[in-house]
Amino acid sequence: MTLPLSGRIFIANDNICLIFKRSYKYIMYATKQPSLRINQADLQCKEGCGFYGNADWDGYCSKCYRNHMEQARRKKLKQAANAQSGHQGESSKSQVSGFTKFEEKKRQQTDKKTKYFKSLPVFKKTSSAKDIGKPEKYAGLRQSNDPDADKLKTEFLSKYKYLGDEIRRDFLRFSDSFIRQILEDTNVKPVDELAEIAQKRYNVYNTRINSYHLYQQVSAEVRAELEDFLEKYTMTALYTSLFCPSSTNDEDKDLSIQDRIRKLTWVNAHHLDCCISETSLEVRDLVYTAINDLLGMDSVKAPQEKLQCVVKCCRSVVEVLQHCQGGPVSADEFLPALIFVVLKANPARLKSNILYVTRFCKESRLMQGEAGYYFTNLCCAVSFIENLTAESLNMPEQEFQSYMSGEMTTVSAWDSALVACEGMHQLCEHLSLLNNLNERNISIQEEKNKLMEEMNALKEDIKRKVSSVLESTPLVIKPRKSISVTDEKPSGGSLLSNIAIATHNSENIDKTKLTLDLTPCIKFPCIIEDNIEEDNVLKPSLSADLLSPFEQSFEGTTPDDNSILGLSKVNYDIDLSDLSAENSMAEALTPEKRFSPTPSYTPDPFSPVGTTCTITQQPLIPSSVPLQMTVQKEPQQIKDDFVAPFLEDLTRETAEETLLDKIEATPTINLPPPINPIKTEYSGFSKQGWKIPSIPCNTGDYSSLSSQPGTSKQDE
Amino acid sequence: MANSTDEISNFKVVLLGKGCVGKTSLVLRYVVDKFNNNNISTVQASFLKKKLNIDGKRINLAIWDTAGQEQFHALGPIYYRSSQGAVLVYDITDQDSFQKVKTWVKELRKMLGNDVYLVIVGNKIDLEKDRHVSLEEAKEYAEKVGATHCETSAKLNQGVDEMFFTLTKNMLSISEQKQLFNSTLSRQNSQRRNVIVVDDEQEPSMSTSKSCCGSSGA
Numbered sequence: 001m002t003l004p005l006s007g008r009i010f011i012a013n014d015n016i017c018l019i020f021k022r023s024y025k026y027i028m029y030a031t032k033q034p035s036l037r038i039n040q041a042d043l044q045c046k047e048g049c050g051f052y053g054n055a056d057w058d059g060y061c062s063k064c065y066r067n068h069m070e071q072a073r074r075k076k077l078k079q080a081a082n083a084q085s086g087h088q089g090e091s092s093k094s095q096v097s098g099f100t101k102f103e104e105k106k107r108q109q110t111d112k113k114t115k116y117f118k119s120l121p122v123f124k125k126t127s128s129a130k131d132i133g134k135p136e137k138y139a140g141l142r143q144s145n146d147p148d149a150d151k152l153k154t155e156f157l158s159k160y161k162y163l164g165d166e167i168r169r170d171f172l173r174f175s176d177s178f179i180r181q182i183l184e185d186t187n188v189k190p191v192d193e194l195a196e197i198a199q200k201r202y203n204v205y206n207t208r209i210n211s212y213h214l215y216q217q218v219s220a221e222v223r224a225e226l227e228d229f230l231e232k233y234t235m236t237a238l239y240t241s242l243f244c245p246s247s248t249n250d251e252d253k254d255l256s257i258q259d260r261i262r263k264l265t266w267v268n269a270h271h272l273d274c275c276i277s278e279t280s281l282e283v284r285d286l287v288y289t290a291i292n293d294l295l296g297m298d299s300v301k302a303p304q305e306k307l308q309c310v311v312k313c314c315r316s317v318v319e320v321l322q323h324c325q326g327g328p329v330s331a332d333e334f335l336p337a338l339i340f341v342v343l344k345a346n347p348a349r350l351k352s353n354i355l356y357v358t359r360f361c362k363e364s365r366l367m368q369g370e371a372g373y374y375f376t377n378l379c380c381a382v383s384f385i386e387n388l389t390a391e392s393l394n395m396p397e398q399e400f401q402s403y404m405s406g407e408m409t410t411v412s413a414w415d416s417a418l419v420a421c422e423g424m425h426q427l428c429e430h431l432s433l434l435n436n437l438n439e440r441n442i443s444i445q446e447e448k449n450k451l452m453e454e455m456n457a458l459k460e461d462i463k464r465k466v467s468s469v470l471e472s473t474p475l476v477i478k479p480r481k482s483i484s485v486t487d488e489k490p491s492g493g494s495l496l497s498n499i500a501i502a503t504h505n506s507e508n509i510d511k512t513k514l515t516l517d518l519t520p521c522i523k524f525p526c527i528i529e530d531n532i533e534e535d536n537v538l539k540p541s542l543s544a545d546l547l548s549p550f551e552q553s554f555e556g557t558t559p560d561d562n563s564i565l566g567l568s569k570v571n572y573d574i575d576l577s578d579l580s581a582e583n584s585m586a587e588a589l590t591p592e593k594r595f596s597p598t599p600s601y602t603p604d605p606f607s608p609v610g611t612t613c614t615i616t617q618q619p620l621i622p623s624s625v626p627l628q629m630t631v632q633k634e635p636q637q638i639k640d641d642f643v644a645p646f647l648e649d650l651t652r653e654t655a656e657e658t659l660l661d662k663i664e665a666t667p668t669i670n671l672p673p674p675i676n677p678i679k680t681e682y683s684g685f686s687k688q689g690w691k692i693p694s695i696p697c698n699t700g701d702y703s704s705l706s707s708q709p710g711t712s713k714q715d716e
Numbered sequence: 717m718a719n720s721t722d723e724i725s726n727f728k729v730v731l732l733g734k735g736c737v738g739k740t741s742l743v744l745r746y747v748v749d750k751f752n753n754n755n756i757s758t759v760q761a762s763f764l765k766k767k768l769n770i771d772g773k774r775i776n777l778a779i780w781d782t783a784g785q786e787q788f789h790a791l792g793p794i795y796y797r798s799s800q801g802a803v804l805v806y807d808i809t810d811q812d813s814f815q816k817v818k819t820w821v822k823e824l825r826k827m828l829g830n831d832v833y834l835v836i837v838g839n840k841i842d843l844e845k846d847r848h849v850s851l852e853e854a855k856e857y858a859e860k861v862g863a864t865h866c867e868t869s870a871k872l873n874q875g876v877d878e879m880f881f882t883l884t885k886n887m888l889s890i891s892e893q894k895q896l897f898n899s900t901l902s903r904q905n906s907q908r909r910n911v912i913v914v915d916d917e918q919e920p921s922m923s924t925s926k927s928c929c930g931s932s933g934a
Contacts (some may be wrong), residue, residue, distance in 0.1 A: 318760040328761035330740035331781035368726050373763040382793040392787035
């Protein structure tokens with residue numbers, strides 16, 4: 001039955017399942033889950049004996065607690081025995097786990113575990129003393145004789161070899177009888193009596209060593225050494241039974257002082273009026289040394305060794321003060337500093353150690369000499385901590401209470417002790433922030449590059465399109481050639497019709513396409529802009545620049561061939577879209593401007609055309625074949641360096657005129673000369689441009705009729 | 717050979733007094749004969765030893781400084797436990813410090829009885845012009861409680877050595893008396909808490925080296 005129950009209990013423990021609480025009450029107590037003692041009913045002794053329980057006794061009354069502890073100990077012993085034989089089955093296993101868990105918990109709270117080891121020999125001894133007698137006692141003695149004591153024994157034998165066998169034998173006989181006597185009495189007499197026995201023994205040995213004839217040849221120093229060694233050896237051997245004996249509540253005191261110190265973590269040097277500067281690196285190192293020394297007290301066994309640890313700690317404290325204030329260190333400064341160190345060290349089993357030393361250290365050592373003084377100071381520090389009140393820290397009661405309850409927390413200078421560490425921490429945080437920003441920066445850069453690539457691709461694409469269109473343009477020009485060469489009417493007529501489309505009719509139809517085409521053209525300058533300023537361009541500004549550089553780009557990009565293409569495009573587009581029928585005037589005018597500086601022969605016929613658009617145009621075409629031949633040559637030139645003339649104009653014009661002006665001006669430049677360029681423009685926007693002529697052909701007739709009825713008629 | 721070690725008597729002297737009355741200065745003046753000097757070789761002035769030789773008797777004085785702050789007052793008993801002498805220091809310019817001495821005296825008498833020899837010391841007589849505790853008042857009080865009264869100046873090195881000399885002499889006589897008392901009863905006072913037990917054993921050996929064995933036999 002115990003097997004399944006115990007199995008479930010552990011689950012209940014883990015989940016703190018209160019439902020299980022009542023039914024499995026008893027077994028849960030065995031596992032000692034403190035968090036389950038919430039219920040008011042549990043204030044009474046868990047055994048249900050009617051007496052009130054005590055939190056210190058795990059909810060039992062004093063009597064039941066003793067029984068319980070005894071039981072637990074017995075079980076544990078049994079467990080240890082069973083673990084080896086291992087034929088107990090699962091029930092034992094579950095219990096084992098229960099106990100290990102229990103042990104673990106204990107260990108976490110304090111370093112109590114030694115108590116259990118300690119209790120082992122004691123337990124055995126009592127039973128053996130009753131049952132069997134002396135031989136077993138020696139066995140117990142052997143057990144408690146830990147390796148350290150054995151080591152000391154061999155050390156003694158080798159160190160004092162020169163003293164001769166007699167003295168050594170006497171020493172060992174004395175010490176062994178000492179140990180035996182104490183062991184016999186450990187469970188019978190209270191600790192204080194044991195302490196008295198030990199002190200008497202020390203004194204007896206002192207008188208013996210000073211009076212016994214055997215020791216007469218031994219020098220005073222060696223005698224003192226032997227006395228010390230006796231103390232060291234016996235106490236090391238008896239450590240397990242004399243340190244924090246089970247008959248006392250030393251352990252509870254340890255817990256309470258530890259808890260107390262933990263509650264007082266907020267106390268800093270300033271509260272104690274102590275001049276330890278917590279920020280100095282040197283001082284901090286020394287304080288840590290002091291803390292280490294104090295913590296070391298628990299790890300050594302003999303009282304004088306423990307005292308030595310205290311002395312070392314206190315010397316470090318003195319050194320700390322020396323560093324902080326200079327000059328000799330008086331008790332006024334020393335005690336607060338020591339209290340501070342004790343508070344920060346919170347040594348394990350502090351109280352047990354102090355009590356052990358006071359009980360079993362040789363009185364004369366404790367009451368005199370530096371060690372005694374420092375030990376007294378340590379006692380004072382502990383006493384001060386135990387009785388610490390708001391008054392002793394010179395702070396208002398309310399503040400003290402709020403500190404104790406955790407309402408208020410200090411920027412505990414010691415925890416953030418480490419101002420440097422704090423600084424480092426901040427530094428690291430900032431660094432990571434910077435890294436983060438950098439990463440984001442890089443990603444933005446990458447995105448930017450991607451965008452640029454896209455733009456370049458787009459540019460290439462458009463370039464390709466343009467070039468393809470340009471390639472296709474010669475086809476358009478060819479008919480011109482044929483016209484010029486053959487002077488056939490039909491070809492000329494088609495040409496004219498095309499012109500008409502270009503200039504007048506198709507505008508409405510084309511407008512949509514043209515406007516559409518505008519957008520890529522607008523992008524061009526952006527790309528160029530980016531290229532130029534790539535290095536110093538800030539990412540956020542990119543979007544903003546998209547629009548603003550638009551105007552700048554015209555000036556900036558003129559030297560660039562690509563940009564020119566783009567620009568020419570822009571010009572074409574806008575020009576056409578903007579141009580309406582009335583603009584034929586502008587077309588007529590601008591050619592003038594353009595051609596006036598260039599070839600000398602053309603200006604004459606064009607300029608008149610410019611003044612009267614429709615009428616003058618008529619004579620232009622029929623005027624003469626040679627003239628047209630020259631015109632035909634021109635487009636070829638233009639084709640070859642399509643940009644060149646335009647460039648000149650652009651550079652000239654951009655300097656003086658606004659964008660709008662340019663737009664008006666530039667298209668006219670291209671359009672006028674042979675009138676062919678108009679066709680090229682159309683083809684340039686899209687391949688549909690070619691189709692358009694067929695459609696407008698019809699409309700073109702109307703337009704041509706409406707606007708230039710004369711021309712169409714004449715051509716036909 | 718045994719005599720040479722046995723002759724040494726160890727006395728524990730505790731320094732009590734309000735903070736800033738000059739306890740540390742006093743003991744530093746006495747032990748290293750320096751005042752308010754940062755170059756003082758000894759790093760710590762809270763525990764000092766002084767070896768004396770009075771009438772051929774070798775004496776080791778262990779002088780325990782105590783923290784004088786009010787909040788540590790309650791720790792007094794831990795300090796002066798089992799001390800043979802107490803130096804109660806007050807500042808003659810500070811009436812309050814004298815009142816503090818009175819409370820110490822009461823405490824000491826209560827805890828240690830007449831085993832402890834008390835010296836009430838008015839320090840800082842170099843500040844005579846600011847005196848607030850009259851010599852008569854202090855002397856009267858000291859007589860009343862069975863203590864010796866001295867006035868000193870650690871700064872000017874006045875009366876310091878004398879004060880400690882008187883103290884040591886009196887401690888010695890008390891311990892001799894006590895030892896005599898013990899030997900007449902020929903009984904060991906096994907009061908463990910009293911360190912003097914060891915000293916007492918040793919002191920008779922000054923007169924007769926054999927007494928040691930005798931006492932142990934008894």
